[in-house]
Amino acid sequence: MENRSKDLGIIKNAEVLTSHGNVEGRKILLEIMNAGLKAADPYPNTLKLVRVEDNKLIVGNKEFSNSAVEHVVFDLSKVKNIYVIGGGKAVQRMAKALEDVLGDRITEGHINTKEGDVKQLKKIEVTFGGHPLPDERCVEGAKRILEIAKKVKKDDLVFYLSSGGATSLTTLPPSNISLEDVRKVYWLLYFDRGIPIWELNVVRHHLSLAAGFHISRLVQKARKINLITMELWPEESTRFMDLPYELANFKQAIKILKKYDVWDELPVSVKKFFEEAKPEFEIPKNKASKRTKTVSLNVIDSEYMLQAASQKTIELGITPAILAQRVSAEAKDAARTIASIAREVEMRNRPFKSPCVLISGGELIVTIGKTDRRAIGGRNQEFALASATRIEGSRRITVSSVDSDGTDGPTGIAGGMADGYTMERAEELGVDIFRSLHEHNSTEALLKLSDAVFTGNTGTNIQDLRLFYVSE
Numbered sequence: 001m002e003n004r005s006k007d008l009g010i011i012k013n014a015e016v017l018t019s020h021g022n023v024e025g026r027k028i029l030l031e032i033m034n035a036g037l038k039a040a041d042p043y044p045n046t047l048k049l050v051r052v053e054d055n056k057l058i059v060g061n062k063e064f065s066n067s068a069v070e071h072v073v074f075d076l077s078k079v080k081n082i083y084v085i086g087g088g089k090a091v092q093r094m095a096k097a098l099e100d101v102l103g104d105r106i107t108e109g110h111i112n113t114k115e116g117d118v119k120q121l122k123k124i125e126v127t128f129g130g131h132p133l134p135d136e137r138c139v140e141g142a143k144r145i146l147e148i149a150k151k152v153k154k155d156d157l158v159f160y161l162s163s164g165g166a167t168s169l170t171t172l173p174p175s176n177i178s179l180e181d182v183r184k185v186y187w188l189l190y191f192d193r194g195i196p197i198w199e200l201n202v203v204r205h206h207l208s209l210a211a212g213f214h215i216s217r218l219v220q221k222a223r224k225i226n227l228i229t230m231e232l233w234p235e236e237s238t239r240f241m242d243l244p245y246e247l248a249n250f251k252q253a254i255k256i257l258k259k260y261d262v263w264d265e266l267p268v269s270v271k272k273f274f275e276e277a278k279p280e281f282e283i284p285k286n287k288a289s290k291r292t293k294t295v296s297l298n299v300i301d302s303e304y305m306l307q308a309a310s311q312k313t314i315e316l317g318i319t320p321a322i323l324a325q326r327v328s329a330e331a332k333d334a335a336r337t338i339a340s341i342a343r344e345v346e347m348r349n350r351p352f353k354s355p356c357v358l359i360s361g362g363e364l365i366v367t368i369g370k371t372d373r374r375a376i377g378g379r380n381q382e383f384a385l386a387s388a389t390r391i392e393g394s395r396r397i398t399v400s401s402v403d404s405d406g407t408d409g410p411t412g413i414a415g416g417m418a419d420g421y422t423m424e425r426a427e428e429l430g431v432d433i434f435r436s437l438h439e440h441n442s443t444e445a446l447l448k449l450s451d452a453v454f455t456g457n458t459g460t461n462i463q464d465l466r467l468f469y470v471s472e
Contacts, residue, residue, distance in 0.1 A: 009034070009038075010033075010034050010037045010038060010455050010458065011030050011033065011034050011453065011454070011455060012454040012455060012456060013452075013453070013454045014030050016450050017030060017417055017450070017451065017453065018030065019450070020421070020425065020450065021398075021417075021419045021421040021422060021425065021451075022395070022397075022398045022419035022420060022421060024471070025396075025397070025398030025419055025469050025471055026398055026400075026417060026419065028316060028318070028357075028398070028469055029357075029398055029399075029400045029417070029467050029469050030400070031312060031316065032309050032312045032313055032316070032357060032467055032469075033309070033400055033402060033453075033465060033467060035308045035309055035311070035312035036305045036306070036308050036309035036312070036404075036465045037305070037402070037404060037455065037458060037465065038308065039304045039305050039307070039308030039309075040300070040302075040304065040305045040404045040458065040460040040462050041093060041300075041458075041459065041460055042090050042093045042094050042097075042163070042229045042299045042300045042460055043093040043094070043096060043097050045064070045299045045300045045304075046093070046094045046097035046098065046227065046299055047097050047100070047101065048061050048064045049061050049064060049227070049297050049299065050097065050098060050101050050102075050225075050227075051101060052076070052101055052102065052105075055075070055076045055077055056073050056074065056075060056076065057073070057074040057076055057079075057102075057157075058071050058072075058073055058074075059071065059072045059073075059074070059225055059295055059297070060072055060295070060297065072295050074157060074223065076105065078155065079155065079156065079157045080153065080155040080156055081107040081108070081151075081152075081153070081155075081156040081157070082102060082105055082106050082107050082156070082157045082158075082159070083106075083107055083108055083109055083148055083149075083151070083152060083156060083157070083158045083159070084098055084106055084108075084109030084110075084111070084124050084158075084159045084161065085109060085110055085111065085145045085148050085149060085158065085159070085160060085161070085215070086111050086112075086145070086159075086160050086161030086162050086166070086170075086227075087111060087112035087113065087141075087142070087145070087161075087162065087165070087166040087169040087170035087210075088112075088113065088161070088162050088163030088164055088165045088166035088169060088229065088461065089113060089114045089117075089131070089163055089164055089165040089169075089405045089459075089460065089461035090113075090163035090164070090165075090229035090300075090405075090459060090460045090461045090462075091111045091112075091113055091161040091162065091163055091166075091229075092111060092113045092117060092119075092120055092121065092126060092459055093120075093459045093460060094161045094163075094227050094229065094299060095109065095111050095121055095124050095126075095161060096120045096121060098124075098159060099121055099122060099123055099124060103123075104123070106123045106124065107156075108148055108151075109123065109124035109125065109148070109159075110124065110125040110126075110127070110141065110144045110145050110148055111124060111125070111126055111127070111141075111145075111161060112126075112127045112128075112129055112138060112141035112142060112145065112166075112169040112170050113126060113127075113128060113129075113165075113169060114128065114129065114130075114131045114165055114169060114405070114407065114457065115128040115129060115130060115131070115137070116128070116407060116412065116456070116457040117457045117459060118457075120459075125144065127140060127141025127144065129141055129168075129169050130168075131165050131168045131169055132165075132168055132186065132190060132409075132410060133168070133183050133186055133187065133410070134168045134169065134171035134179065134182065134183065134186070135179075136179065138168065138169050138170065138171045138172075139171060139172055139173070139179055141169075141170070142170045142171060142172035142208065142209070142210035143172060143210075145170065145210055145215070146172065146209065146210050146214075146215075146218070149215050149218040149219055150218055152218065152219040152221070152222045153221065153222065154221045154222060155222070156219075156222040156223075157222060157223050157224075157225070158219045158222050158223070158224045158225070159225050159227060160212070160215060160219075160224055160225070160226050160227070161227050161228075162212065162226065162227070162228050162229070163228065163229035163230075163231075163460075163461050164229070164231040164405070164461035164462070164463070165405070165461055166212075167201055167204045167205065167208070167211070168186065168204075170208060170210040170211070171207070171208045171210070172208045172209040172210040173207060173208065173209070174207070174209060174273060176269055176272075176273065177207065177267075177269045177270055177273055178269065181267035181269050181270055182207050182270070184266075184267050184270075185203070185204075185207065185266060185267065185270055186204070188262050188265055188266070189203060189204075189260070189262060191366075191367075191368045192367075192368060192369060193260045193261075193262060193367065194330070194365045194366065194367030194368075195256070195260050196328060196365070197231075197363065199256050199259075202252055202253050202256055203253045203256055203257060206250065206253055206273075206274070207270070207273075216294075220293065222293070223293050223294075223295075224293060224294045224295070225294075225295045225296075225297070226294060226295065226296040226297065227297055227299050228296065228297065228298050228299060229299050229300050229301075229460065229461060229462060230298045230299075230300065230301035230302075230462070231301070231302075231363070231461070231462065231463055232301050232302055232303075232325060232326050232361075232362070232462075232463070249277070250274050250277035251277075253274060254274050257274070300460075300462060301462055302325055302326075302361040302362070302404075302462040302463050303325060304462070305361065305404060305462055305465055306322050306325060306359055306360075306361050306465070309357075309359050309465060309467065310322055310359060313357045313359075317355075318355045318356060318357055318469070319352065319353065319355065319356040319357070320356070320357050320359055321352045321356055321357065321358050321359065322359045322360070323338065323341070323358055323359065323360045324360050324361070324362065325360075325361045325362065326361065326362040327360050327361065327362035327363075327364065327466075328362050328363060328364065328365065329364060329365065330364065330365050330366070330367060331364040331365065331366050331379045331380075331382040331383045331386060332382060332383075332386040332437060334364050334383060334466075335382075335383045335384075335385075335386035335387040335390065336386060336387075336389075336390055338358060338360065338387070338466070338468055339386075339387045339390035339391055339397075339399070339468070340390065341358060341468075342358060342391065342397050342399075342468040342470050343390070343391065343394070343397070345358075345470045346394060346396050346397060346470050354396070354470045354471060354472050355469070355470060355471050355472045356469075356470055357467055357468065357469045357470075358467070358468040358469075358470075359465075359466070359467055360466045361462075361463055361464060361465060361466070362463055362464060363379070363463045363464055364379040364380070364382075364383060364464065365379065366378070366379045366382055366409070366440055368440050375439050375440040375441040375442075376409075376410070376411060376441060376442075376443040376444065377408075377409055377411070377440050377441055377442035377443045378403065378408030378409025378410075378411050378413065378415070378442065378443070379403075379408065379409060379464070380401040380402050380403050380408045380414070380415030380416060380464055380466070381401075381408055381409070381411070381413060381415055381416045381442035381443055381446055381452070382437065382440065382442045383401040383415075383416070383466060384399060384400065384401050384415060384416030384417055384418045384442075384446065384451065385416065385418065385433055385436060385437055385442050385445060385446065386437055387399040387401075387418050387468075388418035388419075388422040388423055388426075388433060389423065389433060389434070389437075391418070391419065391420050391422075392420060392422070392423040392424075393420050393423075394419070394420030395420055396420070396470055396471045396472075397419065397420055397468065397469070397470050397471075398417070398418075398419040398420075398468075398469045398471075399417065399418050399419070399466075399467065399468050399469075400415065400416070400417045400418075400453065400466070400467050401415045401416060401464060401465070401466040401467070402414040402415030402453050402455070402464065402465055403415055403463075403464050404458060404460055404461060404462050404463060404464065404465060405457065405458055405459075405460060405461040406455040406456055406457045406458040407457060411443050412454075412456075413443060413446070413452045413453065413454060414453045414454060414455040414458075415452075415453045415464075416442065416446045416451050416452055416453060417451045417453060418451060422449065422451065425449060426445070426449060429448055429449065430448075431445050431448050431449060432445075433445055
């Protein structure tokens with residue numbers, strides 16, 4: 001394990017993380033985590049899906065299992081302008097691939113991505129904005145995207161790039177709603193109530209003039225290629241994902257706001273906006289005549305990350321078990337449940353035999369509720385700490401949990417690690433883990449324990465990677 005631990009380019013603080021606790025278990029999990037995060041990069045897949053041959057642009061790839069489209073060919077001699085626009089945490093890596101394929105054929109472009117990333121593009125403009133709460137930079141970048149969309153004509157080609165984080169990062173409030181009021185709504189929905197993202201987005205999509213359906217209206221005369229780094233949500237979310245027109249409107253948004261008891265706490269401007277629903281802000285019907293002009297491709301999703309983690313586990317001579325691709329629950333509840341499975345493996349070799357690694361994906365929730373104290377943390381950090389309370393005393397169980405984008409919650413930390421020694425070390429260091437969990441203040445505790453995982457901004461976003469290792 002000594003030599004292997006050096007090849008952990010994505011994990012910036014591997015030496016610190018393996019300086020205490022269950023060192024062997026931590027080294028193994030760091031290798032698996034690193035392999036999973038490396039596979040989350042959308043750049044290689046974008047190159048498989050977009051290529052130029054003999055002045056023909058070929059989009060799609062019949063040999064690429066993630067592509068529902070065999071391929072579509074565009075004669076570049078008949079394309080007047082190529083525009084690249086969009087937003088999300090993973091769009092810069094997709095845009096970089098487009099620049100490398102198309103070069104100077106790109107007329108103009110602008111994307112919004114999360115602050116903390118480093119500009120990699122030469123032709124396409126980039127705005128780095130706030131997330132999960134949008135800021136003025138998001139608004140200015142969204143205006144720029146809208147400006148480009150308004151230029152689009154019939155003989156043009158538009159690449160629209162999207163990934164997790166797009167809704168916040170391309171926020172452009174209607175004229176009668178301030179950015180501060182939008183931020184209040186986001187805080188209420190996301191932090192205070194912990195509303196699942198698929199329902200949250202039904203509300204949020206209406207609060208931006210640069211939302212995808214507005215862009216689609218503006219560029220409908222041109223050919224449009226959607227490249228999507230996909231976040232996969234639980235099966236119960238499917239009723240919100242491709243909503244019929246009658247549901248994906250203001251009535252549905254209001255229903256969600258009332259369902260979570262948010263309606264009466266909304267800023268006056270936002271409540272009035274939904275009450276006076278104007279047709280131009282409705283999500284349009286998906287007419288077949290317009291679909292023929294659009295090609296949509298899923299570039300990458302969490303399955304790549306989970307499979308890469310699984311393969312690395314096998315290479316290490318350990319049995320992998322992918323429990324679920326799409327876990328959505330309170331972080332503490334998910335931690336306690338999966339930790340209980342790990343304990344069952346440790347004590348009874350069921351439902352899996354040790355040594356094994358329990359792998360799961362999806363996106364957890366941390367419901368902060370009403371509090372005067374602005375705690376600092378994230379769902380993966382909270383998952384790691386909550387797991388520590390359930391594996392206390394174990395000499396065989398180690399756990400890690402990271403956000404694939406490298407920034408868990410509103411922090412610069414990717415996630416956290418824990419093992420059976422964590423609770424003992426916490427007592428020695430004066431860290432009250434139960435209080436940290438109660439206050440949702442996981443970052444402070446993990447930093448004191450030297451158990452925070454740092455990767456930096458990874459340039460992707462396919463939700464989370466959670467690992468439990470049970471040794472022999």
